[in-house]
Amino acid sequence: MGHRCHDEKPSFNLRKLIQLFFFLMLSPLALCQLSYKFYDYTCPNLTRIVRYGVMSALANDSRMAASLLRLHFHDCFVNGCDASVLLDDTSSMEGEKGAAPNRNSVRGFEVIDAIKASLEKACPYTVSCADIISLASRDAVYLAGGPCWSVPLGRRDGLTANKDGANDDIPSPFESLQNITAKFTAKGLDIKDVVVLSGGHSIGFAQCFTFKQRLFDFGGSGIADPALDTSLLQSLQKTCPDQDDSDTTLAPLDPVTTNKFDNVYYKNLVSGTGLLQSDQDLMGDNQTAAMVVTYSKYPLLFFRDFGASMVKMSNIGALTGKDGQIRRNCRVVNN
Incomplete structure (x- = not known):
């Protein structure tokens, strides 16, 4: 490829971590918007881990690049970019996976699961599933020969899915x-x-x-x-x-x-x-x-x-600050 995608972050040290702590304590609104440096201190290897996960997935299945891009699109058009598309059905909630635009069509859930598992080992309970989707779709496009862009981060995960929204809001190839x-x-x-x-x-x-x-x-x-x-x-x-x-x-x-x-x-x-x-x-x-x-x-x-x-698109309805949560498992809401 004739270009490189630079967004890896430097490792943090104790002094920087202490500075971050006091910054957050003194600035309660600091986390209420997306930032390109959101995880610089709390998960400095985030982009490397996500990119490795996407590279591994594409090595096994070249179609996965398009699938991850589509997953991001279908997530953001329903409830905003909150990873609601990843939620499994429960006894009290029908997930979006069974909606007409997604059923037997949307893929890549296992890829996001694997990346999330790696991130939980590196920086537990820190990175949202919504941010993982945003980064994974960017890396999928880049690794398929496309452009690289900086992804603003700091999204939080939604607490519910919206099957009706998926049926109604996602554009269809049959529409005008x-x-x-x-x-x-x-x-x-x-x-x-x-x-x-x-x-x-x-x-x-x-x-x-x-x-x-x-x-x-x-x-x-x-x-x-x-x-x-x-x-x-x-x-x-x-x-x-x-x-x-x-x-x-x-x-x-x-x-x-x-x-x-x-x-x-x-x-x-x-x-x-x-x-x-x-x-x-x-x-x-x-x-x-x-x-x-x-x-x-x-x-x-x-x-x-x-x-x-x-x-x-990745800014649509993004949850930040104290809204939503950081799911430990992208398929289920935390207890």
């Missing part, structure tokens, strides 16, 4: 650009964030059922989407034959550079070879189409803006 944009703006994001964060589809796969209607019965017409590239159409019809048992078969979101995070996703949209209808629709609006064309030409601009939009 207008509806997707509305869901983004409801979270404090804007149309530029829609285009930029859609670039996360540079990596990863989609199940056939999410785009099969484009192959055989576009808009109930009984024919394929006429805007779909002919060679791509033929290839996808072989991958996803018009039978129910192919619904969960996977196809790459970017068949050109499938496991590399780059701007080819935008080049695909310009050439009419976007996989999901919701992606290709970005070319049907003058404002979003202009941004797509720009990012297709200027990869470094896309990288810069992607990092900025990820930081913006």
Whole structure:
């Protein structure tokens, strides 16, 4: 890779720890907002531990880069970035894992569990699961060849999940650009964030059922989407034959550079070879189409803006200060 991601923190000494203690005692509001240096003293090896965990996961499964990025997205759009997506069902609460956008689809829970276990050994009861997701998604993108950005930290974990919120608030590949944009703006994001964060589809796969209607019965017409590239159409019809048992078969979101995070996703949209209808629709609006064309030409601009939009997204509804908690196990609320 032509760049490096520097955010490892120096080891602390006793004097610094004492200074931190008095600083916190004298500044009760110090922990009530996110900070790039939040764990500098309390868990100085945090970023090394997270990156090693992500590297290990990607060595076993290259798809995990996209899965960790998606996990962060699906978490932040429901209750804010509070790690609610990680919570298992209980007798009194239905978790978000069983919601339609997540069921048999969202992955990476074991990766977060492993990183959390390592952090509990290094700095017990210190790092939130929400911060782990934020860092892991950044490292996943970087290790897949994408940009690196500094992640503000200090999130705390939520106390409950919101299955209905997951069903209602997470954008769907079946929705119109207008509806997707509305869901983004409801979270404090804007149309530029829609285009930029859609670039996360540079990596990863989609199940056939999410785009099969484009192959055989576009808009109930009984024919394929006429805007779909002919060679791509033929290839996808072989991958996803018009039978129910192919619904969960996977196809790459970017068949050109499938496991590399780059701007080819935008080049695909310009050439009419976007996989999901919701992606290709970005070319049907003058404002979003202009941004797509720009990012297709200027990869470094896309990288810069992607990092900025990820930081913006990671701030949605973040719990800080005394709100929420630091879960010891990311799957359950502390007793």
